[in-house]
Amino acid sequence: MRILYLLFPLLLLLVHSAAGSSLGPTNRKQCQKAKGSCSLLNCSFPYVIVGKCSRFYFCCKSVWG
Template identity: 75%
Template sequence: MRILYLLFPLFLLLLHSAAGSSLAPTNKKQCLKENGYCGFLNCKYPFVIKGKCSRFFHCCKR
């Protein structure tokens, strides 16, 4: 029973980080569906990196 107060915050931390990771596009199809484009290693000025298309390509969106 004494360890429960230590396990509960750890469980919440893991749950919180897992919930946010699925929001970003993870492949080219999802990126294009969300009105983005796949840029090699970086994005042009008005766009920012919002996910990954593949290993070296990032999903760029406004």
């Protein structure tokens, strides 16, 4: 019973990290469907990273829509 207070936060941490893993696009096709573009390593100013296209390419989407 003493270990339950340690297991509960660990369980919440695992659930939290698993929920955030599938939020953004994960490949080039999904990125283009979300009206984004793939960029190498980072995005320039009016764009923000919203997902990944591949290992070194990130899905960039405009801040203003």
